[in-house]
Amino acid sequence: xxxxxxxxxxxxxxxxxxxxxxxxxxxxxxxxxxxxxxxxxxxxxxxxxxxxxxxxxxxxxxxxxxxxxxxxxxxxxxxxxxxxxxxxxxxxxxxxxxxxxxxxxxxxxxxxxxxxxxxxxxxxxxxxxxxxxxxxxxxxxxxxxxxxxxxxxxxxxxxxxxxxxxxxxxxxxxxxxxxxxxxxxxxxxxxxxxxxxxxxxxxxxxxxxxxxxxxxxxxxxxxxxxxxxxxxxxxxxxxxxxxxxxxxxxxxxxxxxxxxxxxxxxxxxxxxxxxxxxxxxxxxxxxxxxxxxxxxxxxxxxxxxxxxxxxxxxxxxxxxxxxxxxxxxxxxxxxxxxxxxxxxxxxxxxx
Numbered sequence: 571x572x573x574x575x576x577x578x579x580x581x582x583x584x585x586x587x588x589x590x591x592x593x594x595x596x597x598x599x600x601x602x603x604x605x606x607x608x609x610x611x612x613x614x615x616x617x618x619x620x621x622x623x624x625x626x627x628x629x630x631x632x633x634x635x636x637x638x639x640x641x642x643x644x645x646x647x648x649x650x651x652x653x654x655x656x657x658x659x660x661x662x663x664x665x666x667x668x669x670x671x672x673x674x675x676x677x678x679x680x681x682x683x684x685x686x687x688x689x690x691x692x693x694x695x696x697x698x699x700x701x702x703x704x705x706x707x708x709x710x711x712x713x714x715x716x717x718x719x720x721x722x723x724x725x726x727x728x729x730x731x732x733x734x735x736x737x738x739x740x741x742x743x744x745x746x747x748x749x750x751x752x753x754x755x756x757x758x759x760x761x762x763x764x765x766x767x768x769x770x771x772x773x774x775x776x777x778x779x780x781x782x783x784x785x786x787x788x789x790x791x792x793x794x795x796x797x798x799x800x801x802x803x804x805x806x807x808x809x810x811x812x813x814x815x816x817x818x819x820x821x822x823x824x825x826x827x828x829x830x831x832x833x834x835x836x837x838x839x840x841x842x843x844x845x846x847x848x849x850x851x852x853x854x855x856x857x858x859x860x861x862x863x864x865x866x867x868x869x870x871x872x873x874x875x876x877x878x879x880x881x882x883x884x885x886x887x888x889x890x891x892x893x894x895x896x897x898x899x900x901x902x903x904x905x906x907x908x909x910x911x912x913x914x915x916x917x918x919x920x921x
Contacts, residue, residue, distance in 0.1 A: 581800035585885030617656035676776035679888030773891035
């Protein structure tokens with residue numbers, strides 16, 4: 571298989587190129603992701619709010635001496651278990667949702683046909699992506715312990731040089747510093763190299779409809795530096811775009827929360843408020859449309875920004891997978907033709 575040449579512009583802006591090809595599909599996936607993500611957040615808050623309320627009330631009553639230590643301990647323990655149970659279920663739901671989001675976007679970015687009506691699925695693609703992400707976790711753990719061992723080795727070597735310097739402590743300290751510096755640089759470059767070489771695994775897995783992980787190493791052959799540069803540019807642009815938009819949205823959040831802050835300011839002027847009064851004040855403030863509407867709009871825009879930036883980031887690996895497979899036949903009989911989901915059909919120049 572002969573790889574096509576890496577086009578830097580396509581590698582950086584592949585997400586927006588695919589968005590231009592099929593804007594309705596991208597917006598449809600975004601809508602479903604926001605609906606599912608919002609539902610999970612609302613569900614977790616619905617379970618966590620009562621548990622936190624009981625926990626805070628038990629702590630306050632224990633400090634006031636209105637309940638015994640045993641009664642407060644039972645309430646606190648029950649609340650903690652409720653919080654842990656809610657968080658555990660929330661984590662499981664979040665993982666499943668993340669896999670469905672990743673699968674939908676990878677199908678979109680690798681020019682695979684979208685699922686009918688509801689683009690989110692929990693099927694073969696998502697199961698294989700779970701395996702890819704687990705292997706990422708294993709590699710990260712292995713590299714973590716490898717870094718520790720290397721740093722210890724460099725530290726021992728530097729300490730030996732420092733001890734051998736005798737009275738010349740400056741030379742010993744300089745040698746120790748240089749050893750640690752070059753050791754850190756070597757570790758950072760090694761981690762960066764492995765991360766870039768394995769970055770195509772999710773997109774390649776979805777594109778081929780078959781588990782791919784170490785095949786990513788081959789997909790980045792001869793295009794390592796363009797791929798690294800693409801990720802760097804995407805990172806810089808994401809920080810700039812995300813920072814500017816987040817700052818504007820945070821100002822709107824602050825303006826929307828001013829009535830809530832004022833309510834709590836007035837509440838603190840009198841006697842010490844009870845837990846019920848605090849939660850009642852918070853509930854009344856958040857039930858005001860002037861408060862919750864801007865918060866809802868701002869939160870939606872923040873989540874949409876996160877979706878766009880994540881797609882921007884994943885676009886590099888998706889482009890590399892499409893580029894890598896464009897030079898030969900698809901490895902699976904049921905693999906779609908590149909660009910088949912485009913209204914104009916597949917284009918020989920696409921990718």
